[in-house]
Amino acid sequence: MKRLYQVALATLAYSLADSSLLAAADNAAKPSIIVIVADDLGYGDLGFQGGKDVPTPHIDSIAQSGVRFTDGYVTGVVCSPTRAGLLTGRYQQRFGHEFNPGGVDQTTGTQVGLPLTESTVADALKKAGYKTALVGKWHLGSDEKFRPQQRGFDEFYGFLGGAHPYVPNDKNTAGGGPIYRGNEEVESPAHLTEAFGKEAAAFVEREKGHPFYLQLTFNAVHNPLQPDAEHLARFEKISDPKRRAYAGLLSGLDDAVGQVLKAVRESGQEENTLIFFISDNGGPQQGNGSNNAPLSGDKATVLEGGIRVPFVLQWKGKIPAGSVYKQPVISLDIPATAVALAGGSLGSADRPVDGVNLIPFVTGKNNAAPHESLFWRAGPQHAIRRGNYKLRQQADGGPKLFDVVADVAEQKDLSAAHPELVEELSAAYSAWDQELAKPLWQGRQGGRKPNAAQRAARTERRATANAADAGKPKQTTSVN
Ligand SMILES: [Ca+2]
Numbered sequence: 001m002k003r004l005y006q007v008a009l010a011t012l013a014y015s016l017a018d019s020s021l022l023a024a025a026d027n028a029a030k031p032s033i034i035v036i037v038a039d040d041l042g043y044g045d046l047g048f049q050g051g052k053d054v055p056t057p058h059i060d061s062i063a064q065s066g067v068r069f070t071d072g073y074v075t076g077v078v079c080s081p082t083r084a085g086l087l088t089g090r091y092q093q094r095f096g097h098e099f100n101p102g103g104v105d106q107t108t109g110t111q112v113g114l115p116l117t118e119s120t121v122a123d124a125l126k127k128a129g130y131k132t133a134l135v136g137k138w139h140l141g142s143d144e145k146f147r148p149q150q151r152g153f154d155e156f157y158g159f160l161g162g163a164h165p166y167v168p169n170d171k172n173t174a175g176g177g178p179i180y181r182g183n184e185e186v187e188s189p190a191h192l193t194e195a196f197g198k199e200a201a202a203f204v205e206r207e208k209g210h211p212f213y214l215q216l217t218f219n220a221v222h223n224p225l226q227p228d229a230e231h232l233a234r235f236e237k238i239s240d241p242k243r244r245a246y247a248g249l250l251s252g253l254d255d256a257v258g259q260v261l262k263a264v265r266e267s268g269q270e271e272n273t274l275i276f277f278i279s280d281n282g283g284p285q286q287g288n289g290s291n292n293a294p295l296s297g298d299k300a301t302v303l304e305g306g307i308r309v310p311f312v313l314q315w316k317g318k319i320p321a322g323s324v325y326k327q328p329v330i331s332l333d334i335p336a337t338a339v340a341l342a343g344g345s346l347g348s349a350d351r352p353v354d355g356v357n358l359i360p361f362v363t364g365k366n367n368a369a370p371h372e373s374l375f376w377r378a379g380p381q382h383a384i385r386r387g388n389y390k391l392r393q394q395a396d397g398g399p400k401l402f403d404v405v406a407d408v409a410e411q412k413d414l415s416a417a418h419p420e421l422v423e424e425l426s427a428a429y430s431a432w433d434q435e436l437a438k439p440l441w442q443g444r445q446g447g448r449k450p451n452a453a454q455r456a457a458r459t460e461r462r463a464t465a466n467a468a469d470a471g472k473p474k475q476t477t478s479v480n
Contacts, residue, residue, distance in 0.1 A: 030129070030211040031315070032273040033338045034204070034264070036257060037086070037215070038310075039079065039137065039222040040299055042283030042290030045250060046310050050293070053238060054247045058258030062277050065314040067323035067362045071404075072311020073385070074281055074331045077300050077378045078443070079162055080139045082280040082331060083217070087120040087140070087151070089335040089346050089353040093377050093436040099443025100162060101141060112441050113141015114151065121335035121346060122152025125213040128344035134158065135200045136217035142177070149182060153215075157181050157199045164219055166192045166226040166249075191228045193220045193249070197256025201263035208267045213338060216260065217280075220253040223288050227252055246289035270316040274341070276334050279309040296409050302376045302383040302392055304410060318363070325362050327369045328385055333358045373425075375432045379443075384429040389414075391425035399426065 045051040048063040075091055076082030080100040084092035092098065101112040114120075122132045133155040134148040139162045141147070148156035157180070164176040168188035178185035179192075189195035200216045227248025234251055238244040257277070264273050283290025284299040297303020311329065313319065336355030339346045347353035360366040373386040380395040388405040392398055401415040401422055415422050 030342055032130075032207070032212045032214075032269060033125075033341070034200075034214045034216060034260065034273060034275045035086070035334055035338075036260070036275065036277045037083075037136075037217040038253060038277070038279040039217070039219050040281065040283055040288055040290065041221055041250070041279035041310065042285065042292050043279075043295050043305060043308060043310065044291045044293035045283070048312070049310050051291070053243075054235070054250050054254075056250065056254040058254045058261055059277055059310075059312075061261065062257075062275055062314045063312040063322075065316060065321050066275075066319045067313050067325050069311040069313070069329050070324060070326050071328040072278065072309060072330070073307050073328065073374055074278065074309050075307075075376065077281055077302060077306045077376070077381075079137075079222075079280050081378070083138075083140055084114050084118075086280075086331050086334060087114065087122070088118045089121065089332050089339070089355040090118070090351065091332070091354050091375065091436070093439075094351075094354075096437040096440030098378060098439040099441060100139070101441060102443070111141065111143035111146070113143060113146030115440065116145065118351070119346065120152045121338055122148075122213060122215070124152070124335075124339045124344040124346045125342050126152050126154065128339075128342040129211060130342060131155075131207050131210055131212040132214075133200075133203050133212070134215050134217070135203070136196045136215075137162070137164070137219045138217070144183070147183065155182070155203070158196065158217070159219075163222055163224075164192060165224055166219075166228075191252070193218060193252045193256050194228070197259040200256075201259045204260060204263040204269065205267050208269060211342070213342075218253055218256065220256075221246055221249045221283075221288060221290065225249060225288060231255070240289065242289035271318075274313060274315045274337070276311075276313050278311050278331060278334070282306045282309065294409055296411070300378075302378060302381045302394070304390075304404060304408065307376055307383075313358070313362070315359075318359070320363075323362060327361070327371075328374055329358060329361075329370055330355065330374050333370065373428055373432070375429065377433065377436065379439075382429065382433070384425050384432070386425055386428065389418075389421055389425065391415075391422060391429065401425070 045054060046056045047060040074082045075085035078100050081092045081097055084097040095115050095118055104111055126132050132153045134153040136158045138148055138158060138160045142160040159177055159179055161177050179188050196218055200214060203214055225245035227245055231252040232248035235244045235247040238247055264270055281299045282305045283292050285292060292305035295305040295308060297305030299306055332355030335346060336353055337358045340357035356370045361370050373384055376383045381393060383390055383392045388403050390402050390404045392400050399422060400413040401418060402410045
């Protein structure tokens with residue numbers, strides 16, 4: 001009996017050791033994933049996108065080491081909706097997250113954020129054994145139940161709103177709020193961009209040997225234009241003060257990205273780490289001095305300048321360096337790729353994921369287009385891309401049809417020449433539109449006039465900003 005007991009114990013010990021070894025081996029096979037998101041970046045401002053006046057060697061190196069998506073899109077025309085899609089892998093209009101949340105819904109008086117009915121890529125990866133962190137801007141709800149650590153992230157360092165001053169004690173922007181580590185308010189760092197880079201690099205080094213998901217959402221190059229002195233000094237030759245300040249911020253962003261890339265490289269994790277880089281929407285060119293060339297349009301529009309963004313991915317040894325991928329892809333594909341590689345699951349039968357795993361496409365295993373169509377809706381404006389064609393409806397007219405491969409600047413409306421395409425794309429858009437929810441709240445771009453309380457709050461913010469701005473270079477703020 002004693003002997004039998006010993007054998008049973010030994011077998012149990014062996015199988016426990018065996019399963020933990022298997023788990024370790026399984027984890028070692030899973031790649032880590034870093035998703036870097038810039039804020040309000042111009043389409044044409046990075047070196048690999050044709051930018052000339054602001055060197056961006058570190059971000060360029062992601063394109064050189066991996067794949068550049070020429071037709072990479074985001075799902076939102078402004079910050080928060082894109083982030084809702086990026087976290088869920090689902091078109092955010094499916095669950096009513098069509099506009100920026102303003103903190104409190106003026107109709108119901110309740111706090112709003114990424115609906116709790118949705119699960120996130122961080123939830124899925126955490127379940128799959130990943131360590132998860134959000135560094136930077138959140139903008140998916142400030143109330144405690146909406147915060148990053150309630151939405152699948154083990155760690156959070158950053159701010160909860162849609163915009164924030166880069167330097168401490170600056171009252172130029174309303175709604176910046178505290179800097180948090182987890183749920184604790186902490187001291188503001190000397191400059192946010194540098195601090196986010198440093199925090200992300202430390203996480204990468206600390207989690208070596210363990211699969212991780214790091215979402216690094218810089219607020220650069222969003223207003224207010226507050227570069228640090230060192231980066232601003234690099235651009236004395238740029239005469240336009242707004243463009244000069246923007247260049248300083250972008251250069252600081254590039255250096256912070258470089259710090260993270262260095263941490264990945266020097267900790268020996270390059271071959272086991274995917275690194276994505278995108279912007280959350282196009283540049284508001286008048287607002288922050290960005291440049292969307294050769295695209296037309298700005299942030300907050302469904303023109304290409306609002307929704308087509310720099311979109312690159314490196315995975316050393318898996319994706320050939322210097323690849324260019326020309327089929328349309330969308331930010332929803334990032335969480336879908338992450339979850340596929342991690343062996344997790346996202347969405348459900350009644351909450352389907354719209355993104356696809358990009359790896360078979362960029363490695364040439366699948367030569368089909370990843371998506372038959374891509375869709376956008378932001379209040380009265382909407383668009384569909386199918387093949388080379390895009391049908392666009394603006395509040396002030398349309399629909400207009402463009403061949404966005406031959407005519408990337410959307411100059412030649414083909415709707416009269418191709419009524420059959422207008423009909424086909426309109427029908428496909430309508431079918432998608434039928435699947436969507438009503439917006440849970442309205443945004444400033446939603447066309448609803450602000451009520452008296454909102455108007456009063458805005459007047460007060462402007463007065464505070466003007467008082468704080470006295471004697472300083474002119475700052476311009478824009479929708480987040
Ligand atoms: Ca943005």
